[in-house]
Amino acid sequence: MKISELFGNLTFNEKVMREKLSFEVLQRFHATIERGEPMTRDVAECIAHALKEWALENNATHYTHWFQPLTGQTAEKHDAFLQFHGDGVPIERFFASELMQGEPDASSFPSGGTRTTFEARGYTAWDPKSPCFIIEGDLANTLCIPSVFFSYNGDSLDKKSTLIRSTMVLDEAAKELLGVMGYPVPQRVVVTAGAEQEYYLIDREVYRKREDLMLTGRTLVGAQPIRGQKLSDHYFGSILPDVKAFMEDVELALYRLGVPCKTRHNEVAPSQYEIAPVFEEVNIAADHNQLMMMMLKQKAAARGFALLLHEKPFQGLNGSGKHNNWSMADEAGINYFSPGKNREEFLRFLCFLVSFINAVHQHGVFIRASVATASNDFRLGGHEAPPSIISVFVGSALEQVLNDLKCGNFTELNALETVQAGLKYVPQIEKDNTDRNRTSPIAFTGNKFEFRAVGSAQPLGFPNTVLNTAMAESMKEMSEMIRREVSGGKNREEAILAALSAMLNNCDRVVFNGNCYSRGWQEEAVKRGLPNLKATPEALRAAFCDEKERSFLLSANVLNRTELDARYEIKVEEYAKRVEIEARTLQKLIRKDIRPALVMQLRDLDELAWGVRTRYRELSGQLERDSGRLAGELEGLRGIEGSEQQAQFCFGSILPLMGKIRESVDFLEEETDRRLWRLPDYDQLLSRR
Ligand code: ADP
Numbered sequence: 044m045k046i047s048e049l050f051g052n053l054t055f056n057e058k059v060m061r062e063k064l065s066f067e068v069l070q071r072f073h074a075t076i077e078r079g080e081p082m083t084r085d086v087a088e089c090i091a092h093a094l095k096e097w098a099l100e101n102n103a104t105h106y107t108h109w110f111q112p113l114t115g116q117t118a119e120k121h122d123a124f125l126q127f128h129g130d131g132v133p134i135e136r137f138f139a140s141e142l143m144q145g146e147p148d149a150s151s152f153p154s155g156g157t158r159t160t161f162e163a164r165g166y167t168a169w170d171p172k173s174p175c176f177i178i179e180g181d182l183a184n185t186l187c188i189p190s191v192f193f194s195y196n197g198d199s200l201d202k203k204s205t206l207i208r209s210t211m212v213l214d215e216a217a218k219e220l221l222g223v224m225g226y227p228v229p230q231r232v233v234v235t236a237g238a239e240q241e242y243y244l245i246d247r248e249v250y251r252k253r254e255d256l257m258l259t260g261r262t263l264v265g266a267q268p269i270r271g272q273k274l275s276d277h278y279f280g281s282i283l284p285d286v287k288a289f290m291e292d293v294e295l296a297l298y299r300l301g302v303p304c305k306t307r308h309n310e311v312a313p314s315q316y317e318i319a320p321v322f323e324e325v326n327i328a329a330d331h332n333q334l335m336m337m338m339l340k341q342k343a344a345a346r347g348f349a350l351l352l353h354e355k356p357f358q359g360l361n362g363s364g365k366h367n368n369w370s371m372a373d374e375a376g377i378n379y380f381s382p383g384k385n386r387e388e389f390l391r392f393l394c395f396l397v398s399f400i401n402a403v404h405q406h407g408v409f410i411r412a413s414v415a416t417a418s419n420d421f422r423l424g425g426h427e428a429p430p431s432i433i434s435v436f437v438g439s440a441l442e443q444v445l446n447d448l449k450c451g452n453f454t455e456l457n458a459l460e461t462v463q464a465g466l467k468y469v470p471q472i473e474k475d476n477t478d479r480n481r482t483s484p485i486a487f488t489g490n491k492f493e494f495r496a497v498g499s500a501q502p503l504g505f506p507n508t509v510l511n512t513a514m515a516e517s518m519k520e521m522s523e524m525i526r527r528e529v530s531g532g533k534n535r536e537e538a539i540l541a542a543l544s545a546m547l548n549n550c551d552r553v554v555f556n557g558n559c560y561s562r563g564w565q566e567e568a569v570k571r572g573l574p575n576l577k578a579t580p581e582a583l584r585a586a587f588c589d590e591k592e593r594s595f596l597l598s599a600n601v602l603n604r605t606e607l608d609a610r611y612e613i614k615v616e617e618y619a620k621r622v623e624i625e626a627r628t629l630q631k632l633i634r635k636d637i638r639p640a641l642v643m644q645l646r647d648l649d650e651l652a653w654g655v656r657t658r659y660r661e662l663s664g665q666l667e668r669d670s671g672r673l674a675g676e677l678e679g680l681r682g683i684e685g686s687e688q689q690a691q692f693c694f695g696s697i698l699p700l701m702g703k704i705r706e707s708v709d710f711l712e713e714e715t716d717r718r719l720w721r722l723p724d725y726d727q728l729l730s731r732r
């Protein structure tokens with residue numbers, strides 16, 4: 044099998060377009076996606092026709108605008124190509140008007156109060172940059188048209204339109220900076236992103252016995268496994284045949300959809316895995332990551348597995364992230380975060396690097412908020428995930444360069460050394476400029492940044508919208524500083540160095556190259572004045588409700604006030620709802636599974652070891668009282684007005700009580716007769732034959 048031959052054969056790609064479109068139409072299409080030139084009606088009409096022809100050849104009966112509403116999922120509503128002529132003769136038709144725009148009833152999508160149901164109009168509009176693709180069904184196929192989604196007033200109702208706006212702002216700011224620095228200005232600067240996707244894969248049968256996993260995505264109770272990840276023998280271990288068959292199934296489907304899968308491996312925890320693509324323009328990477336999550340779920344179900352995308356499905360075991368690799372490049376493929384081959388390129392690199400550090404320094408609060416969800420809270424700050432203090436790792440070699448720059452001195456990176464492993468006939472290996480730092484939320488890894496705090500279930504749209512806009516603002520600031528230095532009489536290089544030095548002196552407290560998991564860093568961060576927003580409600584509030592924190596998104600016109608308020612409302616509401624669902628699921632588990640087991644076991648206390656009988660009785664009683672309290676708290680939650688207050692209450696009262704209940708349950712589980720305990724335990728959930 045040659046993947047290059049089947050890659051993208053379910054996409055309306057360049058090759059198909061060359062076959063189906065006239066040279067002129069294709070050129071005009073490129074002018075639109077590369078230079079933003081408006082698409083004329085006749086060009087769109089030609090494309091719509093070709094797209095329909097191609098879709099019919101590929102067995103498609105329906106088409107849909109495929110978009111990413113603020114639910115965090117994708118959405119689709121299918122329409123048949125079928126129409127009828129006046130004389131009743133059936134025919135497949137598809138017009139530019141249908142390609143360019145759809146109008147789903149938007150009333151049931153979250154809008155955070157931007158619309159009332161009587162103003163329910165929402166529009167989907169084709170995003171021509173992201174190739175149309177075909178999703179195969181059992182009997183027939185569907186043409187998917189990647190789209191953005193907005194309201195009657197033009198307010199963004201999705202994750203993609205704001206992302207696209209942010210790339211436009213970044214493009215402009217990057218070109219301005221290159222111009223001011225005296226470097227050649229490219230046609231366009233884009234953001235490249237590659238998202239490493241972690242997930243758990245467990246047996247579907249066991250999964251179906253855990254209602255908590257099914258309803259909330261995580262285990263709400265469960266004693267620690269005996270084996271777990273203690274032996275560190277799963278990471279990069281040889282992949283079991285049935286898992287590998289699943290991975291191949293997923294990858295093959297994704298290759299045909301034009302998603303460039305590259306890497307697969309076992310992750311740290313048992314039953315945990317990773318799939319990573321080759322990076323692409325962020326807009327397309329965001330779509331492809333959604334397709335990846337969708338295929339993972341579908342193929343898992345088809346093969347008797349359940350796929351867990353939750354950030355922390357198992358307490359005490361590693362959580363799952365989505366490492367968002369992020370860089371900037373131009374149409375010639377020049378990566379602006381590559382240190383380059385000569386002095387000039389290195390200086391250019393430094394300008395982008397320092398601008399990025401400054402961006403994180405200025406907007407750490409919003410960057411933190413961009414990854415804040417109820418489920419990611421269980422991971423950030425845990426010992427395998429970067430903490431909620433936003434800092435940047437650059438490595439010791441670059442740190443030296445930056446320290447010199449602060450004093451106004453320009454030193455170049457030392458030539459790469461070779462790694463001395465003491466093996467004679469093994470090829471020499473060049474050292475990277477940075478070692479790896481797995482503890483940092485944002486790590487520079489040689490020619491890109493790895494934003495590691497993004498949650499495994501999260502779409503790429505919002506975190507990248509925030510990063511891009513922060514970076515754009517920072518580059519503008521850098522341009523301004525250089526301009527000022529030039530007009531003060533400095534030559535260009537002197538001006539750049541002065542600007543770099545000034546900016547660094549202001550922002551480098553956000554650089555930290557040590558172990559971010561250590562207590563020492565938490566203390567150090569306090570001294571440096573870096574915020575540590577541990578929980579979602581406070582992170583969201585600090586970012587979205589503070590004019591000072593959110594103004595960069597407003598002034599860049601990436602999000603307006605309505606859009607920001609809507610996102611805040613949707614996020615806090617989702618937080619409260621998710622916690623409520625968890626609490627109700629826990630109640631159900633106690634009622635239907637746990638209490639019945641305890642009742643039986645309490646009748647037969649002789650079975651238990653003598654030393655634990657008293658404790659068993661005590662904790663059963665404690666559990667009884669706590670679950671009564673939980674019922675009361677849930678009643679209380681109902682009476683609270685306003686999502687923000689509800690979210691606060693969930694964080695302050697319900698979650699801690701759930702944690703306390705879990706402690707009792709986990710002790711009781713360990714002591715109870717296996718025949719009575721109906722929930723599969725951690726060892727069973729995680730054992731892969
Ligand atoms: P790791 O060791 O962290 O897995 P890799 O080199 O395998 O690092 O790359 C991880 C991810 O980074 C991949 O998805 C890859 O496509 C992405 N990546 C590499 N270069 C860039 C870049 N210039 N811009 C964005 N993402 C990139």
Ligand code: MG
Pocket residue numbers: 239366
């Ligand atoms: Mg990685």
